[in-house]
Amino acid sequence: MLSLTRQRSAAASGVILVLRFGVGAVLNYSLGVILAWMLTPAQFGSVSVLQNVQFLCAALLSAGFPWALTGIIAQADARLGVDAAYRAALVGNIAFGAVLALAFTGVQITRGVVPGISVMTVAVIAATIAITSVSTTLQGALHGERRFDGLSFMQTTSIGAKVALTLMLAVVVQLRIGAAAVGFLGGAIAATVVGAWALRDRLPRPGPMAWRATTSRALSMAVATSAVSLILTTDVVALSLIGQRHGVSAEDMAVYQAAAVLARAPYFMAETLSSAVFPFIAKAETAASVRSWFLAAYRWVPLALVPLQLVLLVAPETALALFFPAPYGGGADLLRILAVGALGLLTADMLLKTLYARGMTAPLARRVPIALLVEAVALVIAVPRWGTTGAAAAFALGSWTGAIVLGHLFVSRYGAYWPSRRAVMRYPLALAPLVILLATADVVPELPALAVIAVGLALYAVTAVRARLVRDEDVARVWTFLRRLRPKRRAAQA
Template sequence: MAAPGGCWPAKDRPRAVPSLTRQRSAAASGIVLVLRFGAGAVLNYGLGVVLAWMLTPSQFGSVSVLQNVQFLCSALLSAGFPWALTGIIAQADARLGVDAAYRAALVGNLGVGALLALIFVGAQIARGVVPGASVATVAVIAATIAMTAVSTTLQGGLHGERRFDGLGFMQTTGIGVKVALTLMLVSLVQLRIGGAAIGFLGGAVVATAVGVWALRDQLPRPGPMAWRATTSRALSMAIATSAVSLILTTDVVALSLIGQRHGVSAGDIAVYQAAAVLARAPYFAAEALSSAVFPFIAKAETAASVRSWFLAAFRWVPLALVPLQLILLVTPETALALFFPASYERGADLLRILAVGTLGLLSAEMLLKTLYARGLTASLARRVPIALAVQAVALGVAVPRWGTVGAAVAFAVGSWTGAIVLGHLFVSHYGASWPSRRLAMRYPLALVPLVIMLAAADVVPELPALAVIVVGLALYAVTAVRARLVRDEDVTRVLTFLRRLRPKRGAAQA
């Protein structure tokens, strides 16, 4: 196992055709998952942008609620049994008990999926959670939830086995099919909400098929199930992880359930969703980073090693994710104008608030994965719901008074509450590690060129503004490397990875 920032083992070097069953080190898996995030983000966010142009604001608002319902169910189904399975596999020294954990996780998550499907159908009948959804669309959504229960469990197995190529291919393929099918049905067949629902189901089916293939040598035959060990671990983790997932999605659902009774229209929800699409992209990048180091944190033997692995992933937050959020804070109008129709530009203030909240939530998510990897599930189950409760109270108070702005503020408050609570728990167990004064001074200096270019982008038309933003990011990257904020081995590793994606002809023929 390579140490954080260490050399790249020869067995982890990329090949022309990645094997879905091979294991990777932390360095290689981090790049694989971040590249997977990049591909998935382009597809997912591209879908959101295209639908915003194809649909009326009212239709896009309804589809946005559908997307958040599906994401929430997927997050809830990923929270318990899949992460329990990941932890059991990562910490196991032998296959003894792993097969029983696989069986328990699959059956248990199917039960959770069935329960969520029933809850959704009941809520849709009683309150109309997804505006304008037909009976057939509701049935498709329920089927997607059930299929997602299987696919998320398979993702947990691939994660624990460190088969990150298979995990990345499974997720990217599922997203690609979802996007292609949704766009085809919405544009050619003129299905609106129903087309999006069918697209989500198609993506879940394909992702499940890929997951089964990638785990074909590990999936057990029928036999005994480790109910006690798997369920107890899943329950504790589900409480904490579900709370973080609810913080991420509850604001949009609350706008539909609460806001519609206080003057919030589907068009307002559409504007909010457009801002959320841009603001929350870094969260998923942070999720990829924390997932990459999870198996290695689980096997760390000392507190110093745990802290080192965590910082190996978290240091990319200020280095790569904060600069991206600065774009949304300094020039939100330009960001919205580049991706969405003019009617969505009124979401600029929402975008600023949501960007601040996202930084808190991605910090909380990375801390959560680290602490869970160390088995602190009971402490997490007690603390993380505090942040969700804070957000729920804020939503109940703020949405009736301030509508979408109130929802954005509630999201930011809940997110930073979670980051503070989990940060305190992490420090109490593993201590704090602060950068040197010299390094801390280099960071804001590296950001100066970017901030200047962003300020300039805010006063020029959209297309020139995009070029100015790109130049600002390039200047920041060069400055960060020259200021030694980015390690030489990081630059070398990325360049090596990119070069090896283009193998020599002889190697390919072999």
């Protein structure tokens, strides 16, 4: 039963967050697909830049104080000092949100980073940034308290409100680009209300603030986490700021965004896995325990996420045709490059969360910006020459630089793990039927192709279980969950 104030175990929180991602992904991706069909490519290109600006601001606001609050709460053995950290995180993030809102307004007025929006839309975006500063802090608190029911409900409500408002305004009022801005504002307000309610017994009254400890931790973490968020969004923003002066049109940005929407889905799935184990990594007492918790989350990357990435690599035309109108079909090559980059970025992000949970803020602050610098230099060089293809390549280069740098840091502190020779041999054998069917799907009509992809993924799942790539206890958990559903279904039918 859903309880917004209940603490959850790692296994239960993983299930809850994955389910939340499933619901949120359906809503978010449905919104993107619907807007792609409703709007002209030029309008969709502008909305894409708007969405990336909003995501970047939300990511920056989540990077420092919320993660610092998560770590402080997760590591605290008692409430002593936690209330002071709550106060400092809220005040600090609200101030940062005000700075971001003013910065966005100034850049939009002088450079026009989001093309084709009105003054009223700019004001709505600035208000959304300010409210997001509160909601992200509450999200960090829920995460640290291990209240994953409340966290998931907060995020799902935010997405639902955003989607409902955007579609209502786009269809009924014909706002088009402005509808997305109002939708983000509604989602931020809904998230704040739910988050405050889920933390109603934890929110402190006025009192002293642990300003120095919270701020120093937040600043160290903000550098590293912000760099990862910038890697994820800088390519689209750079296409708008740099590309428009070198022949990149709004239609080109729309095609790029369509490919990015599909390519980056596994990144957000991996984020839920690392979020589920973060509090437990923070509490781990030995290096072996840290490595074990990280591997408990990361092992699902090759088992579940790589097969999904193969769909995008082997059959990109089919993937785009299934979700987007014909004008977006030219993004197949972009989709391949972005999918490779997304795999590197999700690896970097999972390593980042693990290392931060262990308090390694200073080494992270020194290393992660290297990856962002690599991407920024590549964007400046590649976008004027190769347009959207250059942006995709820069994103992939920056992402894998981050994965390599953080992987080296993790191994140097916690040691390496090598899978057994038997698992290494069985893994490509399990993937082989999927790859063959995906190659077939890319040369048949759309509806049969969808069936072929579904069969390929199902066949891979069965093969992975039979080859014991999936642990027996994971299979047992699934069967236990399904058995628990049966009495409920019979009772409902009775």
